[in-house]
Amino acid sequence: MFAAERRQLILEMVRANGAVSLRELARVVQTSEVTVRRDVRALEAEGLLDRRHGGAVLPGGFTRESGFPQKSHLATAEKTAIADLAAGFVAEGEAIVVGAGTTTQELARRLARVPGLTVVTNSLLVAQALAHANRVEVVMTGGTLRGSNYALVGSGAEQSLQGLRVSKAFLSGSGLTAERGLSTSNMLSASVDRALVQAAAEVVVLADHTKLGTDTMFQTVPTDLITRLVTDEPLAHDDRAGTELQALADQGVQIAVAGASGGGSGPKGPGGGPTAADPVTGGRQRRDVPLPGPRRQAPGAGTGMRTTALNEQNPGAERARVADLRRR
Structure with a gap:
């Protein structure tokens, strides 16, 4: 060509x-x-x-929002890796909220295997992915259907979330920057996402590398409310992505990178499976950028996962890990 x-x-x-x-x-x-x-x-x-x-x-x-058919074919491998990793942060018996999006749809498919889970969502795609999961209870918000992303929006959706309290919110969006946090291109979607955030003790953002540094019109989650970012490995020559991730970490966001170990197997539990403390899914291992300051709830709380602050235990090794992420 x-x-x-x-x-x-x-x-x-x-x-x-x-x-x-x-x-x-x-x-x-x-x-x-x-x-x-x-x-x-x-x-x-x-x-x-x-x-x-x-x-x-x-x-x-400011990027415009793509429709579902276009989004579903973008960064499919990255979304799969992110969903595999994010599922490891959900424990049996938890109550969570899951927002609309193609990445959260991938996550929902993996949550179907988590027993005793309650999922509150405004996404028809998330609900569909969990429809036949016998051990998962699905609660849908009210609202008006927005056909471009199969999500329920509007005052009905927001009112149905009032008084709700869950452990975690899993959200995606159109862009993520350290300056503004998570954003989206649609005002109605942004308003419902903000209501989902208010219902959760922790906020987990799922965003592939193409969204890092992208800013869109409506802020949904400011950076100081994001507990954790689950993303994929930045491109080898993408120094700006590494800088953006470092800036997010400096503001207290715990960062988990899918595929960061290069497909390593990680620690094994009984029978050769991954340990609960360091889950490995889909042949990918979790790597966390250290959390410099306190969050709304300690990262990993209730999940059996262990995280380490930048100034604890081995500060030299932790700084080396951050520097390695920036080089990537």
């Missing part, structure tokens, strides 16, 4: 989806990420798109 053909295809993908990762672009145009990065720079110089951490977005600073 000639360079002009590649760049036209890249431009069409960004226009259709709003935001596309370099990995996905390289796969579609069947070339290396280095070549795609060069093409994206050329298109940015012409004002046709904007570069973001590990991807490209529509020009203008």
Whole structure:
């Protein structure tokens, strides 16, 4: 494929989806990420798109929201890895809320195996994924159906969440920055997500690397309310993503990176399975960026998972881990 053909295809993908990762672009145009990065720079110089951490977005600073069909085909491997990892933070018998999104839908499919779980959601896709889970109780909010993402929104959804209290909220969004936190492109969705946050003791954000550093119109979760971020491994040459993750960690966000160990097996429990203290799912191992300060609830509380503060036990090793993440 000639360079002009590649760049036209890249431009069409960004226009259709709003935001596309370099990995996905390289796969579609069947070339290396280095070549795609060069093409994206050329298109940015012409004002046709904007570069973001590990991807490209529509020009203008704020990305528009893609519909479900487009989102479901973006960063599918990354979403699977994130969902595998995030499921390890849910314990038997917990009550949680799960917001709308393609990543949270992937998470829901894995939660079907958690006995005694109660899931409150405004997402038809999340409810559908759990519909046949005999040991999981699903509670849906009221509200008006928003067809583009199969979510219930509006005053009915928000009112049904009043007085609710659960252990964790699992949310996704359109963008995540250390400055503004999690954001989305739709006002109604943002309002319901804020109500979900108010119902939870801890907030877990699921965001793949393409959303890091992307800012969209409506803030849903400010950074100081995010307990944990579950994301995928940043691209090798994406220094800005590492910087963004460090900035989030500096503000007290616990960061778990799917695939951070390069597919290592991790500690094993009885029978060769993963231990509860350091879960390994889908051949991926959890790595946590240390939590510098106190959160609304201690990370890992109620899950049997162990986290270490930056200034505890082995500060030199912890600083090395943070530096390694920045290099990645």
